[in-house]
Amino acid sequence: MNTSRLWISIAVLLIVVVPSFAQGRFNGTVTQIIDGKTVTIEPQPGVKITMELQNIEVPEPDQQLHSTVQDHLKKLALNQVVSFDAKGLASEKLVGRVFIDGVDLSQQMIRDGAAWYAAADRGTTSLTGFEKVYRDTETLARSEKRGVWSVDSLKPAWEFRAEKAELERQKEIERIREIQAKNLAERKAAPKPPAVVSADTKIGIETWFDGPLARTGNGKPVIGENGLLYFYDKFDDEGWVGTPYCFLDVFSGEEAEKVMIAIGYDYTGDTIIKGGDKFSVGVGAYGKTN
Numbered sequence: 001m002n003t004s005r006l007w008i009s010i011a012v013l014l015i016v017v018v019p020s021f022a023q024g025r026f027n028g029t030v031t032q033i034i035d036g037k038t039v040t041i042e043p044q045p046g047v048k049i050t051m052e053l054q055n056i057e058v059p060e061p062d063q064q065l066h067s068t069v070q071d072h073l074k075k076l077a078l079n080q081v082v083s084f085d086a087k088g089l090a091s092e093k094l095v096g097r098v099f100i101d102g103v104d105l106s107q108q109m110i111r112d113g114a115a116w117y118a119a120a121d122r123g124t125t126s127l128t129g130f131e132k133v134y135r136d137t138e139t140l141a142r143s144e145k146r147g148v149w150s151v152d153s154l155k156p157a158w159e160f161r162a163e164k165a166e167l168e169r170q171k172e173i174e175r176i177r178e179i180q181a182k183n184l185a186e187r188k189a190a191p192k193p194p195a196v197v198s199a200d201t202k203i204g205i206e207t208w209f210d211g212p213l214a215r216t217g218n219g220k221p222v223i224g225e226n227g228l229l230y231f232y233d234k235f236d237d238e239g240w241v242g243t244p245y246c247f248l249d250v251f252s253g254e255e256a257e258k259v260m261i262a263i264g265y266d267y268t269g270d271t272i273i274k275g276g277d278k279f280s281v282g283v284g285a286y287g288k289t290n
Helices: 003-016 018-022 066-077 105-111 129-143 157-189
Strands: 026-035 038-044 047-053 081-090 093-100 229-233 238-242 246-252 255-268 278-289
Touching (some): 026 066, 047 105, 066 105, 093 105
Parallel strands (some): 047 093
Antiparallel strands (some): 038 047, 081 093
């Protein structure tokens, strides 16, 4: 049978009938140590199975003892004839127990301090079978400060990964905030485009009338043909144009005070400049009446 077809057949068998496969035990030779808990097993030449030792965690590549743990597994298993049984699949590899002369490699790694016992709930008291054995074995290794337990600052791999992920998340948040702050600063610093005003748009004193101001009044208010009130001082060459005076009686008890109100623009010279001069509101009191 073609070797590649044999591997495909084995893979399909493991995926489709894992329960049946899990009940059987197979033999092979460990031909490669992939990391501190994963090996390659060849049941026969040319047929390779990637196998992860169940229920253990080992230091991550960025942690202390990572290489030491991998070398330890290499000394234990490389080129050794093993028996193995799979309990499931994970990330395109089998997960289960691997035995050398009847010794469970997962338990041996835990006993030597080369791995942590990994379970969904490490604090449970209802463990049975090999899980209880793994936990008790870890307790012994920890009490003797073997391997991973000899380094006080060394955190279990799952805690290290969680902290690393959180650190990366915080860095990404900070990066986004820096980008947002930079964009905001650039928007504030960017010059505002000038307002586009049509030559025909009236936006100041010219909204009141068109054309030049006649130098009239000689210091006295004059009502123009357009109904606006003009005042011009020829000595200072300045004037005012606005509404006629509006008189209001403001009462306080039985007394009334007459108040004058007018609004308009102050100007200088006799030519209106687009945008006008200073808009003003005039208010005056004209005494009290009974």
